[in-house]
Amino acid sequence: xxxxxxxxxxxxxxxxxxxxxxxxxxxxxxxxxxxxxxxxxxxxxxxxxxxxxxxxxxxxxxxxxxxxxxxxxxxxxxxxxxxxxxxxxxxxxxxxxxxxxxxxxxxxxxxxxxxxxxxxxxxxxxxxxxxxxxxxxxxxxxxxxxxxxxxxxxxxxxxxxxxxxxxxxxxxxxxxxxxxxxxxxxxxxxxxxxxxxxxxxxxxxxxxxxxxxxxxxxxxxxxxxxxxxxxxxxxxxxxxxxxxxxxxxxxxxxxxxxxxxxxxxxxxxxxxxxxxxxxxxxxxxxxxxxxxxxxxxxxx
Amino acid sequence: xxxxxxxxxxxxxxxxxxxxxxxxxxxxxxxxxxxxxxxxxxxxxxxxxxxxxxxxxxxxxxxxxxxxxxxxxxxxxxxxxxxxxxxxxxxxxxxxxxxxxxxxxxxxxxxxxxxxxxxxxxxxxxxxxxxxxxxxxxxxxxxxxxxxxxxxxxxxxxxxxxxxxxxxxxxxxxxxxxxxxxxxxxxxxxxxxxxxxxxxxxxxxxxxxxxxxxxxxxxxxxxxxxxxx
Ligand SMILES: Nc1ncnc2c1ncn2[C@@H]1O[C@H](COP(=O)(O)OP(=O)(O)O)[C@@H](O)[C@H]1O
Ligand SMILES: [Mg+2]
Numbered sequence: 454x455x456x457x458x459x460x461x462x463x464x465x466x467x468x469x470x471x472x473x474x475x476x477x478x479x480x481x482x483x484x485x486x487x488x489x490x491x492x493x494x495x496x497x498x499x500x501x502x503x504x505x506x507x508x509x510x511x512x513x514x515x516x517x518x519x520x521x522x523x524x525x526x527x528x529x530x531x532x533x534x535x536x537x538x539x540x541x542x543x544x545x546x547x548x549x550x551x552x553x554x555x556x557x558x559x560x561x562x563x564x565x566x567x568x569x570x571x572x573x574x575x576x577x578x579x580x581x582x583x584x585x586x587x588x589x590x591x592x593x594x595x596x597x598x599x600x601x602x603x604x605x606x607x608x609x610x611x612x613x614x615x616x617x618x619x620x621x622x623x624x625x626x627x628x629x630x631x632x633x634x635x636x637x638x639x640x641x642x643x644x645x646x647x648x649x650x651x652x653x654x655x656x657x658x659x660x661x662x663x664x665x666x667x668x669x670x671x672x673x674x675x676x677x678x679x680x681x682x683x684x685x686x687x688x689x690x691x692x693x694x695x696x697x698x699x700x701x702x703x704x705x706x707x708x709x710x711x712x713x714x715x716x717x718x719x720x721x722x723x724x725x726x727x728x729x730x731x732x733x734x735x736x737x738x739x740x741x742x743x744x745x746x747x748x749x750x751x752x753x
Numbered sequence: 754x755x756x757x758x759x760x761x762x763x764x765x766x767x768x769x770x771x772x773x774x775x776x777x778x779x780x781x782x783x784x785x786x787x788x789x790x791x792x793x794x795x796x797x798x799x800x801x802x803x804x805x806x807x808x809x810x811x812x813x814x815x816x817x818x819x820x821x822x823x824x825x826x827x828x829x830x831x832x833x834x835x836x837x838x839x840x841x842x843x844x845x846x847x848x849x850x851x852x853x854x855x856x857x858x859x860x861x862x863x864x865x866x867x868x869x870x871x872x873x874x875x876x877x878x879x880x881x882x883x884x885x886x887x888x889x890x891x892x893x894x895x896x897x898x899x900x901x902x903x904x905x906x907x908x909x910x911x912x913x914x915x916x917x918x919x920x921x922x923x924x925x926x927x928x929x930x931x932x933x934x935x936x937x938x939x940x941x942x943x944x945x946x947x948x949x950x951x952x953x954x955x956x957x958x959x960x961x962x963x964x965x966x967x968x969x970x971x972x973x974x975x976x977x978x979x980x981x982x
Contacts (some may be wrong), residue, residue: 667834668862
């Protein structure tokens with residue numbers, strides 16, 4: 454039998470062939486239910502992975518493009534040091550723009566922490582210079598050396614210090630999401646294998662009758678495989694729909710919520726959960742087929 | 754020669770409990786009719802199973818249509834089952850399917866479940882006298898009905914050989930006469946028949962209708978029975 458015919462007989466089958474194995478209402482429903490539960494969880498694992506991935510990308514892209522130079526100097530030297538720093542930055546390859554923040558801008562930055570009545574003019578607040586990098590970026594170590602020589606009060610904060618752990622955390626979270634996704638798939642394979650084995654054992658008599666009348670193993674296995682593939686697919690499809698509804702009902706992404714509210718799917722991401730029923734069917738197919746092949750070899 | 758449909762050459766069969774059959778050589782030529790007899794537990798069923806590849810001999814060779822069963826994979830054995838109709842000792846059916854579908858099962862599993870074949874099915878069910886029972890489920894059938902249904906199922910693929918293991922096992926005399934009649938008819942159509950039975954009356958009844966050879970299993974060997982039957 455060619456692969457193509459095998460494939461058509463598997464999925465189109467003939468209705469008659471599926472009737473040779475007696476129906477099994479209750480266990481069938483259990484299998485479908487488990488597949489649905491797994492798919493539901495898989496939707497969340499997927500949402501977590503995708504959201505963590507988005508976060509990691511954003512943090513590593515946005516923050517990589519900007520950094521801050523902080524200048525602490527006695528009030529009388531401040532202006533010369535700021536001017537010196539801007540000069541250094543202008544001649545640094547990889548720096549697109551460098552701009553000293555105005556007093557209002559600095560106040561706005563500090564307001565969330567100290568309130569609106571901060572007497573900025575009487576406090577020795579460092580002057581901040583905002584740096585935007587070109588796509589290539591600059592050499593932070595080299596810049597630090599030049600600044601140390603020419604602007605003693607300057608501290609370069611290239612954000613990598615606090616960005617790195619965040620990006621790492623987001624990447625870990627993404628990995629965790631994908632690991633959960635794989636584990637869910639594995640659990641589903643295990644569950645289907647158990648169910649299929651139970652079905653094969655319960656139908657020993659049926660199998661021996663089929664053998665007696667000349668059924669080949671592929672035919673017998675096919676009857677079970679089709680059945681479980683269909684259950685895996687319908688269960689996973691139902692679970693996926695339920696999972697998507699639940700994700701849609703989550704509060705929408707907001708600036709203040711940060712990560713937690715960004716858990717939904719965005720844009721092309723909606724495509725991925727649609728694969729879950731297909732994956733569910735594929736897992737059920739492979740698991741049942743393996744179980745059936747093993748069992749049919751065992752049976753006399 | 755190579756004309757035998759089923760050939761056993763120095764076949765032995767042993768299991769954990771010891772040797773059940775030893776050094777059996779036999780050829781079933783096309784169109785022949787054999788009875789296989791012997792006391793209960795002598796190994797008739799085992800012998801039949803060797804003849805359709807359900808068991809492999811522990812020594813010697815079994816050839817089905819000139820091919821050694823030992824060289825066959827499971828698929829090939831399955832394909833051979835379609836040329837060898839078997840009436841199993843305890844007539845197993847699929848209890849959830851109506852009789853009609855049970856009898857058509859060999860067609861179904863070989864992908865020949867089409868209209869033409871189903872026309873044959875009706876004819877066949879009439880032939881074994883089960884036309885009116887087409888929709889009955891197997892557990893609803895009497896012993897005789899099950900035996901006839903099993904025979905119909907065994908012949909629906911027009912096999913070359915029909916092996917019947919105690920086909921009259923637990924049915925009354927009249928019904929076993931009727932079943933014998935069907936087997937004789939099949940033999941007249943050219944089929945090779947082997948019937949395992951411990952019922953000597955059945956063999957005597959057959960002798961007038963068909964030139965049957967009688968094989969007897971005794972002391973682990975198969976011998977041609979004498980004229981005392
Ligand atoms: N694989 C086996 N394991 C255990 N016992 C067996 C096995 N094969 C055959 N026997 C035994 O061999 C004897 C012959 O069985 P069988 O072929 O059914 O004889 P018959 O059909 O003539 O009554 C029985 O006692 C059966 O229990
Ligand atoms: Mg027996």
